[in-house]
Amino acid sequence: MTHFTVAASERTFTKLFEKVRDNVSESTSGSHDLGAFSVSYNAGFHLEGGSLNLNNNGTVEVSELDIVYDPLDINFGIDLPKICVGGWCILPTPWGCAIRLPRICVFSSNPDIILPIDIGGLVESEISGAFALKLQHYVDPARTPGMTDLDAELAGIPNLLRVFLDPVWLDIDLIDISDTIGNILDAAIDNVVDGLLGWLPRWARDLIKAILGPIVDLIRFILDIGDDIDEWLSSLLGTSLGLLDFALTYVADYFAQKYPVYWIENPYPILEAENSLIPVKIPLESPNVQVNNNEFILTCDIGA
Amino acid sequence: MAFTDFSDIYAAVHENGFNYILNHIQRQRPSLFNYGTQSYLDNIELFCRRIPTTKDVIKNSNPIATLEEPIPIAGTNSVVGLEYCFQIVRIIMDFHPNNTIQLPPELKSEYKEQTISLALEICASVICPDQKISEKLGDHIARTQKPIETNKKEYEEVPRPPIKPIPGIRLECFCLEIIALLSFEKIIVDGIDYLTLRLDNLEIVDLKPENLENSIECYIKTAIRIGVLPKIKIALRHIIGEIDVVGELAVELMAPTPQITFNPSVSNDLLQVYVNLEVSP
Numbered sequence: 001m002t003h004f005t006v007a008a009s010e011r012t013f014t015k016l017f018e019k020v021r022d023n024v025s026e027s028t029s030g031s032h033d034l035g036a037f038s039v040s041y042n043a044g045f046h047l048e049g050g051s052l053n054l055n056n057n058g059t060v061e062v063s064e065l066d067i068v069y070d071p072l073d074i075n076f077g078i079d080l081p082k083i084c085v086g087g088w089c090i091l092p093t094p095w096g097c098a099i100r101l102p103r104i105c106v107f108s109s110n111p112d113i114i115l116p117i118d119i120g121g122l123v124e125s126e127i128s129g130a131f132a133l134k135l136q137h138y139v140d141p142a143r144t145p146g147m148t149d150l151d152a153e154l155a156g157i158p159n160l161l162r163v164f165l166d167p168v169w170l171d172i173d174l175i176d177i178s179d180t181i182g183n184i185l186d187a188a189i190d191n192v193v194d195g196l197l198g199w200l201p202r203w204a205r206d207l208i209k210a211i212l213g214p215i216v217d218l219i220r221f222i223l224d225i226g227d228d229i230d231e232w233l234s235s236l237l238g239t240s241l242g243l244l245d246f247a248l249t250y251v252a253d254y255f256a257q258k259y260p261v262y263w264i265e266n267p268y269p270i271l272e273a274e275n276s277l278i279p280v281k282i283p284l285e286s287p288n289v290q291v292n293n294n295e296f297i298l299t300c301d302i303g304a
Numbered sequence: 305m306a307f308t309d310f311s312d313i314y315a316a317v318h319e320n321g322f323n324y325i326l327n328h329i330q331r332q333r334p335s336l337f338n339y340g341t342q343s344y345l346d347n348i349e350l351f352c353r354r355i356p357t358t359k360d361v362i363k364n365s366n367p368i369a370t371l372e373e374p375i376p377i378a379g380t381n382s383v384v385g386l387e388y389c390f391q392i393v394r395i396i397m398d399f400h401p402n403n404t405i406q407l408p409p410e411l412k413s414e415y416k417e418q419t420i421s422l423a424l425e426i427c428a429s430v431i432c433p434d435q436k437i438s439e440k441l442g443d444h445i446a447r448t449q450k451p452i453e454t455n456k457k458e459y460e461e462v463p464r465p466p467i468k469p470i471p472g473i474r475l476e477c478f479c480l481e482i483i484a485l486l487s488f489e490k491i492i493v494d495g496i497d498y499l500t501l502r503l504d505n506l507e508i509v510d511l512k513p514e515n516l517e518n519s520i521e522c523y524i525k526t527a528i529r530i531g532v533l534p535k536i537k538i539a540l541r542h543i544i545g546e547i548d549v550v551g552e553l554a555v556e557l558m559a560p561t562p563q564i565t566f567n568p569s570v571s572n573d574l575l576q577v578y579v580n581l582e583v584s585p
Contacts, residue, residue, distance in 0.1 A: 001318050001320070001573070002318065003317065003318045003320060003321025003324070004315075004316070004317055004318070004321055005307070005314070005315065005316045006313065006314070006315045006316075007306070007307035007308050007313065007314040007315075008308065008312070008313050009306075009308035009311070009312050009313070011312060011581075012308070012312045012313055012581060015581065148359070148360055148363075150360040150363075150364070270325055270328070270329070270538060271329060271333065271536070271538065272539070276364075276365070276366065277333060277335075277366055278332065278333075278360055278361065278364050278366055279332075280328055280329050280332040280333055281328070281332065282324070282325055282328045292306075294306035294307075294308065294309070295306050295307060295308045297307065301321065302317075302321040302324040302325060303324065304324055304327070
């Protein structure tokens with residue numbers, strides 16, 4: 001007969017899971033050269049929602065766990081074709097040009113414009129998956145070989161039995177892109193164009209816009225936005241920037257290695273330290289964890 | 305049927321495991337089980353039985369026995385006393401149903417569901433002064449000590465000096481087998497639920513005459529109730545492990561229900577607790 005059994009109902013296990021979920025928060029940044037344009041980004045995400053089911057096959061199933069990207073700042077670096085206007089003679093004389101319009105060139109840098117968009121909180125993806133329970137005997141790296149279990153306890157680095165959720169399978173989808181993102185993108189393009197050409201004299205600005213046609217459309221063309229902004233953003237975040245893979249990998253590692261859903265000190269302090277008396281610690285042996293569709297169960301023996 | 309059909313958390317400890325826990329407490333907190341006067345603490349070999357301890361107890365300078373005052377000698381106004389030691393050397397629990405400890409007839413009639421049988425072996429000895437020292441001390445007291453004051457007020461105002469031990473030789477130890485009936489109960493200390501043990505009754509095996517047995521039983525019952533059990537209280541959260549579910553939820557022992565009539569429950573050789581997570585207001 002097992003010496004010690006503790007069981008947590010599905011409701012309780014869900015609370016434990018929610019605590020793990022609410023601690024997930026990570027950020028990343030990077031940049032990519034995508035040929036026609038470059039992109040740099042600063043992204044963070046956290047988890048929300050989701051539902052949990054314990055299964056008789058020993059797995060914990062998580063559905064519709066939302067990944068909310070916030071912040072999500074993306075800067076597009078766009079290289080526009082160089083355009084020069086002016087330089088024409090407006091008052092020719094037999095001896096040459098008396099008055100010449102100034103020659104003005106724009107878009108001679110690379111990139112010519114940096115187009116920042118802030119879409120934090122407007123993009124969500126969703127993770128679903130199944131996890132197996134993984135039991136780990138954890139020894140804190142700060143524990144030195146000469147330390148007894150009590151030394152480790154007093155130093156605040158006791159050994160732990162930790163239960164992690166080890167992914168069996170995980171799936172991630174970009175599921176929600178706010179409708180306002182198209183407008184935010186267009187406004188950002190307008191803003192940056194006005195800022196970029198604002199220093200030019202009116203005639204030159206009109207001329208450049210006339211040459212380029214609707215510059216907003218040009219930028220959208222360079223960015224390859226097309227008609228379906230959701231598809232474009234999905235491809236950008238997922239394929240080009242690898243954000244979805246990053247989130248998926250991070251979440252999988254987090255549940256599998258970083259944050260246990262349950263832990264217990266081993267040896268376990270059954271009586272607390274009192275005045276100068278040391279705590280009474282009992283060794284837990286042959287631990288085992290399992291789930292069924294009702295509950296999570298941990299069993300172990302108490303060492304002699 | 306699931307463990308948690310009627311509660312959020314369920315925890316159980318089998319009596320075999322609990323006996324291992326007691327054994328660990330005995331070795332890691334030996335001062336709960338061993339008592340002696342100064343000479344015993346100064347010379348540990350005087351104790352009746354070797355005191356098992358862990359290295360951590362010694363390393364952390366924890367006492368291996370609790371220091372006691374000598375037993376005052378009647379008629380000396382508690383000026384001198386006999387040194388002694390008292391040890392609980394073996395302790396075994398048998399959760400309901402009773403199947404490992406042989407109960408004496410006196411306790412069988414009191415045994416009911418939810419009861420824990422406890423078998424103890426205690427040993428004790430005194431350091432007995434030899435006749436010459438006793439006589440010398442008697443002469444000295446006769447020459448120097450004032451008549452015993454009976455005025456209560458005066459007695460209260462004068463602090464009593466420590467009882468001086470009379471040197472002598474340790475007598476052979478005696479050991480007694482004790483069978484007791486216990487039950488678990490919940491107490492709340494500073495808002496935290498603890499499980500503690502209550503001594504319902506005990507019997508010393510094979511001690512005569514009966515009145516001597518009753519008197520010694522009375523002493524041992526009182527010592528266990530006042531001196532030992534209050535120090536063995538286990539926080540409920542220590543039984544269920546680190547179910548750490550953030551601040552808004554409190555861990556509480558579930559009130560008995562028609563399905564769970566006892567909580568904590570001692571049955572099927574198990575100590576079982578049913579715990580609910582309550583949302584704090």
